[in-house]
Amino acid sequence: MAKKKVKKPLTIQQKINRRTFISFGVFGAAAVGGVLSWRWLYHAPEEATAITGGQRVPLRRALNKTEIAVRRLLYNENHLVKTYPKHMAAKNVRVNSDIGIEAEKKFDVADWMLEVKKQNGDTLKVSLDELKMLPKTEIVYDFKCVEGWDQISHWGGVKFSDFLRHYKLDDQTLFQYVGMETPDKSYYVGVDMPSAIHPQTIMAYEVNSMPLPLENGAPLRLIIPVKYGIKNLKRIGTITFSNTRPRDYWAELGYDYYSGL
Ligand SMILES: Nc1nc2c(c(=O)[nH]1)N[C@H]1C(S)=C(S)[C@@H](COP(=O)(O)O)O[C@H]1N2
Ligand SMILES: [Mo]
Numbered sequence: 001m002a003k004k005k006v007k008k009p010l011t012i013q014q015k016i017n018r019r020t021f022i023s024f025g026v027f028g029a030a031a032v033g034g035v036l037s038w039r040w041l042y043h044a045p046e047e048a049t050a051i052t053g054g055q056r057v058p059l060r061r062a063l064n065k066t067e068i069a070v071r072r073l074l075y076n077e078n079h080l081v082k083t084y085p086k087h088m089a090a091k092n093v094r095v096n097s098d099i100g101i102e103a104e105k106k107f108d109v110a111d112w113m114l115e116v117k118k119q120n121g122d123t124l125k126v127s128l129d130e131l132k133m134l135p136k137t138e139i140v141y142d143f144k145c146v147e148g149w150d151q152i153s154h155w156g157g158v159k160f161s162d163f164l165r166h167y168k169l170d171d172q173t174l175f176q177y178v179g180m181e182t183p184d185k186s187y188y189v190g191v192d193m194p195s196a197i198h199p200q201t202i203m204a205y206e207v208n209s210m211p212l213p214l215e216n217g218a219p220l221r222l223i224i225p226v227k228y229g230i231k232n233l234k235r236i237g238t239i240t241f242s243n244t245r246p247r248d249y250w251a252e253l254g255y256d257y258y259s260g261l
Helices: 012-043 057-074 128-132 160-166 170-174
Strands: 114-117 123-126 137-144 150-159 177-181 188-192 202-207 221-223 238-242
Touching (some): 012 057, 128 202, 137 202, 150 160, 160 170, 160 202
Antiparallel strands (some): 114 123, 177 188, 177 238, 202 221
16 A cells, blocks of 8 residues: 655744745735836826827726726716706806807807708708707706806707607717807717616706897807816807717816816
């Protein structure tokens, strides 16, 4: 019968030595790994300066992934923003910021038409009267500006999703983003599709049941309650659809592209 080889048990000192060796090994590998990944990131190409810029490509990729994950965790696109009874709406609606709609700039509401540029190159032109024939949606909610003020206000217009459906633009919702610009192209926003087709997002032509004043965005402005004021573009001129982020006035200046509430 073959004699079983008996392993000699390790002494305490041997055990300590072995553990020390292993932990230094692990620690050292981690350190080398850290330095290597830092060098990899440091030498990685810089992203093109566009919507966002000045970051290494892999880092931006990670940032974007984190943004999406955090958003899914904290924010459900289907939740409804709190609404209020009409009597609680401010009688004097604030006017804030007029980029692209400056009073001295010549603009005639009568000449205005909404331009929708489809991805296949087709352009659809819609008049205000045509928009007013669609079902009207009203909302009273707390409008919030990143500058620190908010105001309960009452808006009326066409639900963006109703508009898309009516003009057979449903296929455009397969794109990830909607871009909107003022007719003079000096103020512009990009909005993720889930927020654009959110049931409370409207293109408003009324405030307090009256036609929208020019300084609040006449003839048509975006009211997107799931976003801060900066995304609520006044005087929509053109609408586009894309899978890349449309240019965004405030994101270019460092504000959060998403700007959700
Ligand atoms: N064309 C245009 N739209 C705009 C702006 C602007 O400067 N130009 N400012 C935005 C900001 S920062 C806010 S808070 C709201 C203000 O809308 P209100 O003037 O109707 O209160 O409009 C948004 N839409
Ligand atoms: Mo704002």
